[in-house]
Amino acid sequence: AQTVTQSQPEMSVQEAETVTLSCTYDTSESDYYLFWYKQPPSRQMILVIRQEAYKQQNATENRFSVNFQKAAKSFSLKISDSQLGDAAMYFCAYRRYFGNEKLTFGTGTRLTIIP
Amino acid sequence: GAVVSQHPSWVICKSGTSVKIECRSLDFQATTMFWYRQFPKQSLMLMATSNEGSKATYEQGVEKDKFLINHASLTLSTLTVTSAHPEDSSFYICSARRDSSNTGELFFGEGSRLTVL
Numbered sequence: 001a002q003t004v005t006q007s008q009p010e011m012s013v014q015e016a017e018t019v020t021l022s023c024t025y026d027t028s029e030s031d032y033y034l035f036w037y038k039q040p041p042s043r044q045m046i047l048v049i050r051q052e053a054y055k056q057q058n059a060t061e062n063r064f065s066v067n068f069q070k071a072a073k074s075f076s077l078k079i080s081d082s083q084l085g086d087a088a089m090y091f092c093a094y095r096r097y098f099g100n101e102k103l104t105f106g107t108g109t110r111l112t113i114i115p
Numbered sequence: 116g117a118v119v120s121q122h123p124s125w126v127i128c129k130s131g132t133s134v135k136i137e138c139r140s141l142d143f144q145a146t147t148m149f150w151y152r153q154f155p156k157q158s159l160m161l162m163a164t165s166n167e168g169s170k171a172t173y174e175q176g177v178e179k180d181k182f183l184i185n186h187a188s189l190t191l192s193t194l195t196v197t198s199a200h201p202e203d204s205s206f207y208i209c210s211a212r213r214d215s216s217n218t219g220e221l222f223f224g225e226g227s228r229l230t231v232l
Contacts, residue, residue, distance in 0.1 A: 033219035043206060045159075045223035052219070091158060095219055101212055102149055103221055105158045 002027045004094050006106035013082045014114045020067075021077045021109045023092030029053075031097035034068065034075045039108075040088040048090070051075065053097070079111075087113045117143045119211050121224030128199055129232055135195045136227045138209030144189040145211035149221065150182075153206040162207075165192040189214070199231040 003026045013019035025034070036048040051059045051068050059066050063080045079086055092106040118141040128134050138148055146167045151159040163184050164172040171184035181203075183195040192211075196203050206228050210221040 035220070037223075043153075043208075043226045045208065045210070047220055050218065050220060095221075097219070101147060101219070101221070102161050102164055103159075103210070104161075107158045 002029075002094050002096070002104050004092050004104050004106035006092055006109050008109045009107070010110045010112070012112040012114055013079075015082055015084060017082055018078060018080045019082055019111065021079075021090050021092075021111070023075045023077070023106055025073050025075065025092070025094050025106075027073070027094065029096055033095040033097060034066075035093040035095070035103070036064070036066070036075075036077045037091045037093055037105075038086075038088045039091065045091075049077065082113050084113050084115065087111060117211075117213050117216075117222040119209065119222045119224040121207075121209055121227050123227060124225055125228040125230075127230045127232065130200050131198055133195055133197045134199055134229060135193055136207055136209075136229075138192045138194070138211070138224050140190045140211045140213070140222070143211075143213040143215065145192075146189060146214050148186060148192040148209055148211045150184060150192075150194050151208045151210065153208060153226075155206075159208060162194075196229065199229070201231045204229055204231045 005024045032053045034051045038046045049061045067076045089108045091108045093103040120139045122137045148165040150162045162177045165184045165186040167186045186192040208226045209224045
């Protein structure tokens with residue numbers, strides 16, 4: 001079974017600074033998706049960034065980028081120029097490429113932005 | 116973007132009663148939807164996979180008779196918590212995969228907070 005581990009229950013960063021959230025996963029599959037979702041106080045899950053395992057290039061979405069290390073099964077999220085609106089729970093998630101499309105989530109990292 | 120709507124967003128009920136939560140994909144068709152449960156300050160735990168026109172697939176440990184799932188159309192899945200008890204109080208979230216998409220992304224509803232007195 002696939003597992004997703006987030007070893008940082010809480011992180012904080014000064015506004016405008018950069019922060020990196022860690023995620024590791026375990027799978028025997030070679031093709032899969034990885035995601036970072038954000039859950040603000042409203043509880044609505046919002047997709048931050050997506051990575052297909054077959055792509056070597058790291059995904060980037062504006063201030064958000066990932067460091068995808070397939071061999072190490074690591075998928076960290078870097079947030080640059082942190083803003084107050086980035087404060088939220090961040091969940092790393094895994095999904096098989098074929099077959100069952102369910103998402104397996106990590107335990108989450110609560111990110112606090114210090115003004 | 117794709118929109119998934121859940122209703123109600125919050126509900127309070129008495130112990131022993133049943134509560135139905137709806138999950139609708141507003142602007143896309145979704146053959147498959149997922150129901151998650153989230154306890155305070157915890158992650159999302161998958162309860163079941165809902166498939167249009169067929170029986171739902173439940174995760175290990177989830178009581179099928181207690182959490183009834185119906186996926187009668189390509190845009191609607193419902194979760195009914197039967198004979199609710201205080202331990203069923205939780206935040207329930209649905210998600211849906213857009214049939215026409217190959218990005219792997221799931222779209223989430225706003226969630227429904229259930230409180231059983």
